[in-house]
Amino acid sequence: LRSYPQSDLQEIQILTTPPAKYEAEGNAGVLNLILKKAKNDFFGGSISPRLELKKERTMYSLNTNLNYKNDKVSASLQFGGGRLNYDGYLGTYRTYPKQGTYHASETTHEGASPHFNLNLRAGLDYAFTPEFSVGGNVSYSRNKGNTHRVNDSRDYRILPSGERELLRLLPGVADNTDKSHYTTANVHLEKTFKSAPQRRLSWDADYVGYRSQEGRNFTSRGLMPNGTPIPGSDFHFDALTDQHTDSYITSLDYTEPIGKGTLGFGAKGTWTRTTNRSDYDAKSSMGERHDKITFDEHVYALYADFKHPLSDKWNLRTGLRMEYTHTAGENNGRRLEHLKSYLNVFPTLFLGFNPNDRHAFSLNGTVRLNRPHFGQLSPFASYENQYSVMRGKEDLRAAKRAKLALGYTFLGALNFQLDGGYLWDGITQVIRLDPVTNQGSITHDNAEKTWTFGLENSFFFNKVSFFQTYISQRLWYSDMKIGPESTSLYGGAGLTYHVSLNNTFFFNRSKTFQGTCSLYYRTPGYDWGFHAGHIFSGGAGLSYTLLQGKLRLALDAYNLLRNNLRLNITTPDYQMNVENENSPFYCSLGVTYSFGAPIQGKSERKSAQELRSRM
Numbered sequence: 001l002r003s004y005p006q007s008d009l010q011e012i013q014i015l016t017t018p019p020a021k022y023e024a025e026g027n028a029g030v031l032n033l034i035l036k037k038a039k040n041d042f043f044g045g046s047i048s049p050r051l052e053l054k055k056e057r058t059m060y061s062l063n064t065n066l067n068y069k070n071d072k073v074s075a076s077l078q079f080g081g082g083r084l085n086y087d088g089y090l091g092t093y094r095t096y097p098k099q100g101t102y103h104a105s106e107t108t109h110e111g112a113s114p115h116f117n118l119n120l121r122a123g124l125d126y127a128f129t130p131e132f133s134v135g136g137n138v139s140y141s142r143n144k145g146n147t148h149r150v151n152d153s154r155d156y157r158i159l160p161s162g163e164r165e166l167l168r169l170l171p172g173v174a175d176n177t178d179k180s181h182y183t184t185a186n187v188h189l190e191k192t193f194k195s196a197p198q199r200r201l202s203w204d205a206d207y208v209g210y211r212s213q214e215g216r217n218f219t220s221r222g223l224m225p226n227g228t229p230i231p232g233s234d235f236h237f238d239a240l241t242d243q244h245t246d247s248y249i250t251s252l253d254y255t256e257p258i259g260k261g262t263l264g265f266g267a268k269g270t271w272t273r274t275t276n277r278s279d280y281d282a283k284s285s286m287g288e289r290h291d292k293i294t295f296d297e298h299v300y301a302l303y304a305d306f307k308h309p310l311s312d313k314w315n316l317r318t319g320l321r322m323e324y325t326h327t328a329g330e331n332n333g334r335r336l337e338h339l340k341s342y343l344n345v346f347p348t349l350f351l352g353f354n355p356n357d358r359h360a361f362s363l364n365g366t367v368r369l370n371r372p373h374f375g376q377l378s379p380f381a382s383y384e385n386q387y388s389v390m391r392g393k394e395d396l397r398a399a400k401r402a403k404l405a406l407g408y409t410f411l412g413a414l415n416f417q418l419d420g421g422y423l424w425d426g427i428t429q430v431i432r433l434d435p436v437t438n439q440g441s442i443t444h445d446n447a448e449k450t451w452t453f454g455l456e457n458s459f460f461f462n463k464v465s466f467f468q469t470y471i472s473q474r475l476w477y478s479d480m481k482i483g484p485e486s487t488s489l490y491g492g493a494g495l496t497y498h499v500s501l502n503n504t505f506f507f508n509r510s511k512t513f514q515g516t517c518s519l520y521y522r523t524p525g526y527d528w529g530f531h532a533g534h535i536f537s538g539g540a541g542l543s544y545t546l547l548q549g550k551l552r553l554a555l556d557a558y559n560l561l562r563n564n565l566r567l568n569i570t571t572p573d574y575q576m577n578v579e580n581e582n583s584p585f586y587c588s589l590g591v592t593y594s595f596g597a598p599i600q601g602k603s604e605r606k607s608a609q610e611l612r613s614r615m
Contacts, residue, residue, distance in 0.1 A: 043068050044596025050082070054586035057085045057112075063119075067596075072127045076137075081118040084145070086111045088582040089564075095158075095575045096435040102156040102164055103387065103438050111147035111176075118142045131192045142181040149174040151220065153386070155438075168230060170386060172220030180212035182615070184608060198257040206249040206608040210615040212375070214241045217281075218385050237384040238281035245374050247272040247611050261308025270299040270611065276378035291380045293394060295329040297371075305348075317350040331379070331394060338395055344369065362407040372396040372427055373614050376444045388440040390429075397446050399426045417456040424449050428482060428528055430489065435573045447489075448529065450480040466506050473499040482529035489529075490569045496525025498535075512545040519561070530567035530578070537562045537583070552592045559585045 045066040052059040061082025068075045087110045094103045118141060125135030153170035184207065191201040222233025253266035273296050280289040305319040323344050329336040346367045353361040376392040383390045405419035426448025432441045454476030462468035479493040498521065505515040522535040538561035543554040562585070567578040 041070050042596065044594070046592055046594040048590060048592040050588060050590040052586055052588045054085055055087065055584060059083055059085050074125045074127075076121075076123045078121045079119070081116050083116060084113045086145075086147075086582075087584065088580070090581075091579040093577040094433060094438060094440075095577075096438070096573070097158075097575075098573065099435050100158045101438070102158055103153070104156070105151065105153040105385075105387070107149055107151045109147055109149040111145055113143065113145050117144065131194060133190050134188070135190075136185070136187045138186075139184045140182065142179075144179040145177070147174075147176045147178075149176070149218075151218075151385070153220070166225045168233075169223040169225065169227075170220050170233075170235075171223070172218055172235070172385065174216070174218045176217070177215040178212075180210065182612065183207075183209040184612070186608070196257050198255060198262055200253075200255040202253045204249070204251045206247075208245075208247040208249070208608050208611055208615070210243070210245040210374075210612075212243040212615075214382075215239075216241070216383055218383070220386060235386050236281075239381065239384075240279045241378070241380070241382060242277040243274065243375055243378075245272065245274045245615055247608070249608055249611065259308065261306065264303075264305040264307075266303055268299075268301040268303075270297075272297045272299075272374075272611070274374040274377060276375070276380070278378065278380035278382075280381075291332055293329060293331045293378055293380070295374070295377050295394070296327065298326040300324045300326075313354050315350075315352040315354075317348075317352075319348040321346040321348075325398070329377075329394065336394060340395075340397075342397075344398075344400075358411055360409040360412075362409075363405070364407070365402075365404040367400065367402045369398040369400045370427065371398045371614060372444070375615075376427070387438050388442060390442045392444045396427060396444060397425050399446065399448070400424055413460045415456075415458045418454075419456070420451075420453045422449075422451055426450065430482060430484070431529075431569065431576065432489070433574050433576065445484055447482050447484050448480065450478055452476055452478045465509070467504070469501060469503045471499070471501050473497070478526055480526045480529060490571050491529050492526045492531055494525060496523055498522035514543050516541045516543075516556075528567075530569055533566035534563065535565065550594045554588075554590045554592075556588045556590075557585070558588065559583050 043066075045064065047065075048063045050061045050063075052061075059082065061080065063080035064078065066077045087108075089106070089108050091104070091106045093105075096102070119139075120141070121137060121139035123135065123137030125133055127133040151170075151172040151174070153172065155167040155170070156164040157167055159165055186207075187205045189201075189203045193199040217238040218235070219237075220235045222230035222235075224230060248271045249269070251266060251268035253264065255262055255264040273294065276293050276295075278289070278291045280287070301321060301323045303319060303321040305317070307315075307317045309315050323346070324341070325344070326341040327339045329339055346369070348364075348366050350362065350364040355361075376396055377394055378392045379394045381389050381391050401421060401423045403419060403421035405417050407415065407417040409415050425446040427444060427446060428448045429442050430445045430447045432443075433439070454474055456472075456474040458470070458472040460468070460470050475495065475497045477493070477495050481488040481491040483489040483491075500520045501518065503517045505517075507513040507515065517538070517540045519538045520536060522532075524531065524533050526532070537559055539556065539558045540560060541554060541556035543552060545552045562583055565578075565580040565582075567580070569576045
């Protein structure tokens, strides 16, 4: 929202219950920014350089945006990129009480993109008449990264006194490389009608291509506590994995006014092929291997949405989306017989009651799904060390989530929501440990089942000229089980609370000089099958706008307050603790200069958005 001057905005649509027109994937609402009609002839844009400092290392980025309209032609060009640095720490600690053993593994990593990562998008639209237009856009993005990891693993014996006796050291190093790129193309057609302004017909055709290559290796050796090498304890893993995904999408949408309401319906087809290859070096513990899996996914969808005021005080939005998914594939030339095609139906309901301007009530319900990431469909090892192997699963199903919520709003600023939901076939990494050998298997599986019941509250305060704040808090109870089919390997149940505050300070009457401060806190609770500890974070920033809003300077500090994420799993056979640091403190200095006409260009079409998120 901050990138648009208020004068450019015609309407802001906040849909907490996404209509059936939108993909059944994800569980977020929809925010539509409706811009005022563009001026007939204009040229404008913006340029935004940015510099960041993290642990005495610099990162930079540059983003530009150009928009042009002349008579029947409108065009846009967006170009951006930058160089990133990243670092972190991961500690994993396993305790086996019955065996009296303890294992510690601590890894630090540093990485950077060796080249200028790139994002490019161009679009062109031509209006044959005020009611009929045709257009298209293309985009390309490229990313590269190199990461160096240093690992310190140690095996201990737990003595009767509770103290630990060091048995051996397992120092190791790894150098990982990642490179990927997206290519997308879209052609679209839009038709409106003078006789009925709400009547609308649109058609989209998309191509999305994704290429990814990851190099993974890990080398370690075994040492006695005094540093003497242990014969036969050397370990080496070296693999190169490739993912190629191509998707073709077409959709047709139609909206028809019916009295005071509208009826929308349409169809969509998506055809996707993913090929995952894995090549293991002959020196790897698995020996030389060359594996290939091909996965085909076809999704056919029909939907209908109906929106109509039932009276001056009651409003109804309801919809139904039906999706048929066909899956097939081959693993090293062998047909995957256990893949299944399936039919899903996704209802949506929103019922609103506004007795007056002070009060608003709502009831909404949805059923949503999350399909697996295409990289998770590879059953081949993506990483290995002495004690752990990570891999995907070729027959992952889509996770499903049902939710029902009752909401109340007072004076448009104070909100309450009572909700309940159930997640089944949730996709998560299932951890299995052998207490005798300490061998661990980490596999993506449809293994999460979670009941959730919560009370949410938010409040927006802007009654004084120099300050405004948005407070959001939630208290919920969750009962989570991790395990395939009817079994439960681990998980837990309990209450969790979180609160977030976003504050804005205005230091002058024109509100061109602003300060921001954000805080977040969460009590211990269950996520991903783990019991997570306290989480808190905070940041602050300053911004100054001049030249009638055309130039904006911003200085931000992220993670001024933060803690490392701590997780644990407890079963009758073992206890596993994890400490993860991946959000260090860093500062950012950004400049945005806007020129020409202030109206922004046409935004990217959303017809392939959910599919891209799975790549």
